[in-house]
Structures are given as C-alpha cells and as structure tokens.
Amino acid sequence: MEAKLEPIVKALQAKFGGSFEEFRGEVHYFVQPAQIVEALTLLRDQHQFELLSAQTAVDYWPQTSPRFHVIYQLSSLAQNITFQLRVPVNGDSPTVPTAAGVFDSANWRERELLDMFGIQFEGHPDPRRILMPEDSDGHPLRKDYPLGYEEPQFTFNFEDIDLRKPYAKE
Amino acid sequence: MSQLQEVSVDQYRHLVSERALTGETMLLNMGPQHPSTHGVLRLLLELDGETVISCIPDVGFLHTGVEKNMEAKTYQKAEVMTDRLDYMNTMGNNLAYVMAVEKLVDLDVPVRAQALRVILSELQRIASHLVWLGTSGLDLAAMSMFLYCFREREQILDIFELVSGQRMMTTYIRPGGVWRDVPVEFEKAVRDFIKIFPRRIDEYETLLTNNPLFLDRMLGIGKLDAATALSHSVTGPMLRASGVNWDLRKARPYMGYEQYDFNVPVHTEGDTYARYLVRVQELRESLKIVEQALNKLPLGPVRSDNRKFVPPPRSEIGTSMEALIHHFKLWTEGFPAPKASIYSAVESPRGELGVFLEGDGGPKPYRVHMRTPSFDNLSPLSKMVKGHLVADLVAILASTDIVLGDIDR
Numbered sequence: 001m002e003a004k005l006e007p008i009v010k011a012l013q014a015k016f017g018g019s020f021e022e023f024r025g026e027v028h029y030f031v032q033p034a035q036i037v038e039a040l041t042l043l044r045d046q047h048q049f050e051l052l053s054a055q056t057a058v059d060y061w062p063q064t065s066p067r068f069h070v071i072y073q074l075s076s077l078a079q080n081i082t083f084q085l086r087v088p089v090n091g092d093s094p095t096v097p098t099a100a101g102v103f104d105s106a107n108w109r110e111r112e113l114l115d116m117f118g119i120q121f122e123g124h125p126d127p128r129r130i131l132m133p134e135d136s137d138g139h140p141l142r143k144d145y146p147l148g149y150e151e152p153q154f155t156f157n158f159e160d161i162d163l164r165k166p167y168a169k170e
Numbered sequence: 171m172s173q174l175q176e177v178s179v180d181q182y183r184h185l186v187s188e189r190a191l192t193g194e195t196m197l198l199n200m201g202p203q204h205p206s207t208h209g210v211l212r213l214l215l216e217l218d219g220e221t222v223i224s225c226i227p228d229v230g231f232l233h234t235g236v237e238k239n240m241e242a243k244t245y246q247k248a249e250v251m252t253d254r255l256d257y258m259n260t261m262g263n264n265l266a267y268v269m270a271v272e273k274l275v276d277l278d279v280p281v282r283a284q285a286l287r288v289i290l291s292e293l294q295r296i297a298s299h300l301v302w303l304g305t306s307g308l309d310l311a312a313m314s315m316f317l318y319c320f321r322e323r324e325q326i327l328d329i330f331e332l333v334s335g336q337r338m339m340t341t342y343i344r345p346g347g348v349w350r351d352v353p354v355e356f357e358k359a360v361r362d363f364i365k366i367f368p369r370r371i372d373e374y375e376t377l378l379t380n381n382p383l384f385l386d387r388m389l390g391i392g393k394l395d396a397a398t399a400l401s402h403s404v405t406g407p408m409l410r411a412s413g414v415n416w417d418l419r420k421a422r423p424y425m426g427y428e429q430y431d432f433n434v435p436v437h438t439e440g441d442t443y444a445r446y447l448v449r450v451q452e453l454r455e456s457l458k459i460v461e462q463a464l465n466k467l468p469l470g471p472v473r474s475d476n477r478k479f480v481p482p483p484r485s486e487i488g489t490s491m492e493a494l495i496h497h498f499k500l501w502t503e504g505f506p507a508p509k510a511s512i513y514s515a516v517e518s519p520r521g522e523l524g525v526f527l528e529g530d531g532g533p534k535p536y537r538v539h540m541r542t543p544s545f546d547n548l549s550p551l552s553k554m555v556k557g558h559l560v561a562d563l564v565a566i567l568a569s570t571d572i573v574l575g576d577i578d579r
C-alpha cells in the first residue's frame with residue numbers, strides 16, 4: 001500500500017471498523033450504508049479529499065446480500081492520491097443515505113444511480129430520473145434487466161420473418 | 171420488477187420559485203433542438219424579463235446505454251463503443267478505456283506506441299478545442315471563427331484518416347499498443363500542421379482576445395469559484411480557469427507525459443473569459459507536446475508481443491500454427507481479465523475522463539462505468555447562470571464545452 005494511504009486506512013478503521021482490499025495499488029475500503037456520510041465528511045475535512053471523482057455502482061445479482069456495491073471514488077488534489085469507498089447494499093430495498101450534502105456532484109450522480117440501478121438515496125433533494133424518460137419502467141444497468149437487441153434474419157422467407165420480428169404494423 | 175413512476179408537474183415544483191406558480195415569472199423551454207445548446211440539451215428556464223431566475227438542465231436525450239452494451243461485448247470489441255461517447259475526443263476516449271484494460275490485465279505498452287498515443291491524443295485535444303472555439307465564436311456572433319477553426323480541424327482529421335482510415339471513429343489505440351504503425355506520410359503531415367498552426371492561433375487571438383465586443387460578452391460572466399467547482403467535481407479547463415492547478419498529465423503522468431516540457435495554463439477569475447484564455451493557451455501547449463513527442467519518436471514495435479492479449483501480425487498467421495491459434499482465440503473468445511476492479515483516469519480536453527472497470531474472470535467486462543467530464547461540468551450551470559441574461563446563458567453554456575454524447579452515454 002502506498003505510504004500516504006496508510007494513515008487514512010488506520011483512521012477509518014479506528015472510527016468505523018470494516019475491511020479493505022487492495023488491487024494494483026488501489027485501496028477499496030468497505031463501510032456500512034449508515035456510515036457513508038460520516039466517512040465522506042471525514043475524508044474531505046481531515047484528509048483533503050476535495051474531489052468526488054466518480055460515484056457508481058455494481059450489481060452482483062443473483063447474489064442478494066449484498067446485491068449492490070455503491071462506489072465512491074475520491075481524489076485528493078493536495079496529496080495527489082485516490083481512494084475508493086465501497087458500500088454494500090442489500091437487494092430487497094436498496095437504500096443509502098445521500099452524499100449530496102457533502103459533495104454537490106453527488107446530486108446528479110445519485111440521480112443516475114437511482115435511474116440505472118434503482119438504489120434509493122435517503123434525503124436526496126431532487127430524486128428524479130436523469131437519463132431515462134421519466135415514465136420508463138425498470139432500471140437498465142441491473143443485471144436482471146435484459147439487453148434488448150434485434151434478431152438478425154437469416155432467411156428471405158418473409159412470412160417467417162413476420163412471425164418473429166416485431167414490426168410496426170400499419 | 172419495479173414500479174412505474176408517476177409523472178406530474180408537482181415533481182418540478184420544488185425546482186422553480188413561488189413566483190413561477192403565480193405566473194409572475196415565465197417558464198421557458200430552451201432546447202433540446204437549439205443551436206447554442208451544442209447538442210440535445212434541454213434547459214428549463216425561469217425568466218423575469220430577460221433575467222434568468224433558475225435554470226434546470228434536462229439531459230438524457232442522447233442516452234444510448236453504452237455501459238450496458240459494453241457488458242455484452244469482449245474487452246476488445248467494447249472499445250468501439252467508447253468512440254461514440256465523446257465524439258469530439260475519440261482518440262482520448264480510446265486511450266482512457268484501453269489504459270483501464272491494460273491496468274486491469276497488467277499489460278505493458280512499447281515506448282513507440284506510447285509516444286504515438288501522446289501525439290494523437292494531443293492532436294485530438296487541439297481538434298476538440300478548435301470545435302469549442304469555433305462554435306462558441308458562432309454563439310457570440312463571430313461567424314468567421316467557425317470557418318477558420320474547422321479549416322484547421324479538418325487538417326487534424328486528415329491525419330487521423332491517414333493513420334486509422336477514419337476521420338472520427340478511429341478506434342486506433344488498442345490494448346497493448348496501437349492498431350498498426352503510422353504510414354511514412356504521417357511525419358510530414360504532422361510537421362506541416364506544427365508549422366502553420368502557431369500563426370493560426372495568433373490569427374484567432376487577433377480576432378477575439380482583445381476584441382471589445384467579445385470582452386463585453388465574456389468578462390465577469392458566469393463566475394464559478396474554486397470551492398463550488400471542486401464540490402461539483404468540475405475538472406479540466408473549467409477548474410483551471412477557477413484557479414485550481416490540477417491536470418492529470420502533470421499530477422499522475424501516464425504514457426510518458428513526464429518527459430515532455432509543457433505548462434498548465436491557470437487563471438483565477440473563474441469567468442467565461444478565463445475559460446476562453448485557458449483553452450486558447452492549451453492549444454499552444456498541446457502543440458509543444460506534439461512537436462517534442464514527434465522529435466523523439468522512438469523506433470520499435472507498436473504493439474506488445476504478449477500474445478495472450480494482443481493478436482499476432484497478419485504475416486505470422488500464415489506460417490505459425492501458434493499465431494493462428496492465438497488469432498482465433500483472441501477474436502472469437504477474447505482474453506480473460508481478473509475478478510477485480512480498477513479505476514483509471516486520463517486528462518481529456520474537458521477534464522478527468524475516468525474508467526471504472528470490473529472484471530469477473532471472463533472475457534467480458536462485468537461492469538464498465540465511464541466517468542465523463544461533461545456530466546459533472548454541466549452540473550453547476552444553474553449556479554453559474556443565476557441573475558444573468560438569456561444571451562449570457564448562451565455564452566456560459568458555450569464556455570463549459572460540453573458534449574452531449576459524453577453526458578448521456
């Protein structure tokens with residue numbers, strides 16, 4: 001682990017417990033949903049992580065507890081390091097407290113996660129979909145949401161094609 | 171699977187002021203088809219006369235589900251989707267994605283390929299800034315800027331066509347190197363560009379930098395202070411115009427950027443004019459990098475010889491059974507990546523272009539997330555335009571240099 005990251009991991013462990021994993025020099029630290037706002041505030045105020053570089057999620061369906069990991073990628077301009085917080089969330093009613101009070105950019109990012117994964121952010125100031133139409137159904141980046149595609153036709157038998165292909169019929 | 175969301179006017183009510191509900195102020199829809207929104211961006215404006223009270227950006231009209239689609243493709247084949255995100259920065263997008271793949275599977279890149287990547291992504295930065303300069307000039311009624319900038323941009327696109335066969339959707343940078351070595355005409359084409367371009371930047375600056383009409387439209391408009399910019403995760407020229415010296419090429423050098431001598435222009439005013447100055451100065455800095463990289467362009471291979479990740483050259487396939495097997499395996503099945511996740515970022519013309527990549531041990535990415543700079547750079551717009559005129563909104567929006575393909579993904 002990079003020397004600059006050690007005191008940060010120690011501080012987080014002293015306060016929240018929790019575990020971490022390391023891969024190619026990156027540290028991913030796991031915290032519970034209830035602790036995330038406090039953890040982000042601690043990192044921003046005590047360890048100079050001024051920038052929430054990215055916020056995203058991964059769906060581990062069919063695994064249900066935890067089903068999602070919400071990921072907070074933080075950058076420190078002053079120390080020139082990055083750090084990742086991961087929040088495991090259960091699948092039945094995925095809810096995480098909002099980080100919009102800590103970083104303004106979390107506002108739109110969390111709308112995107114609500115839209116794409118159906119993760120609810122408690123206390124979010126503007127919980128609307130952002131990319132998909134407001135009346136759309138489902139959350140596309142979930143693993144149980146099918147990837148739509150058009151079947152290639154290997155025949156010139158148009159009756160056969162008509163049977164299977166969903167044309168707009170006039 | 172999930173509940174259908176009810177749509178009603180009530181969900182917009184908290185975004186506008188009380189005066190809008192009584193009819194005292196006007197709600198005006200700008201876009202999604204409007205020339206100065208630079209794509210399909212819709213802005214819901216609340217206006218008091220000509221003054222903007224609040225501005226609610228509505229994005230997503232260009233949402234194509236790229237992240238979902240990439241999960242269904244192998245690591246090599248998913249790369250073509252990255253060109254289509256930020257279509258003003260195709261080489262840079264390729265580079266960001268390919269660097270993430272290389273970090274995930276731990277693959278080395280030959281020095282010649284690294285230098286070529288630097289040259290091409292810096293040319294792409296110039297091309298992207300030229301489109302920004304041309305279109306924002308057009309927004310402020312400087313019609314000739316558009317023609318001049320596109321003339322030079324065309325020259326860069328010709329270089330891209332020379333190396334990759336495509337002007338825009340290049341997919342030239344591949345995991346482990348680049349697609350193939352550049353042709354012999356490449357050096358002359360780039361040298362021609364290096365020769366004429368400084369004079370052309372002088373021309374642009376003569377037309378705009380001290381132009382009183384231009385200054386009236388830009389100075390003090392759309393101020394963004396450093397703290398707000400950081401909290402909104404604004405990066406790139408917009409952040410540097412607010413006085414924060416943060417450039418990933420300097421902070422965490424990749425592809426050998428540490429060998430090149432260049433400056434990072436920083437201005438502290440944080441207004442539209444500061445953003446203009448930062449980008450115009452970046453044109454000169456990028457040209458400096460291109461020239462240095464071209465001068466010491468090393469000889470050697472342009473693709474890694476690790477056959478587990480990089481397909482063998484065509485000539486080997488006819489003579490070596492092993493090469494044929496590798497070729498077949500790589501293009502039918504793809505290469506496996508470990509069950510782990512990484513985040514890697516590059517400095518795109520618009521800011522930090524990050525790629526979050528998670529593998530599951532198989533040949534397809536389990537999850538790809540593109541952290542696109544335009545998305546975050548647009549988010550403070552409502553704060554920047556508050557109290558300005560509608561005409562200023564056009565100038566401010568132009569100065570954010572957003573690409574809608576980059577926002578909507």
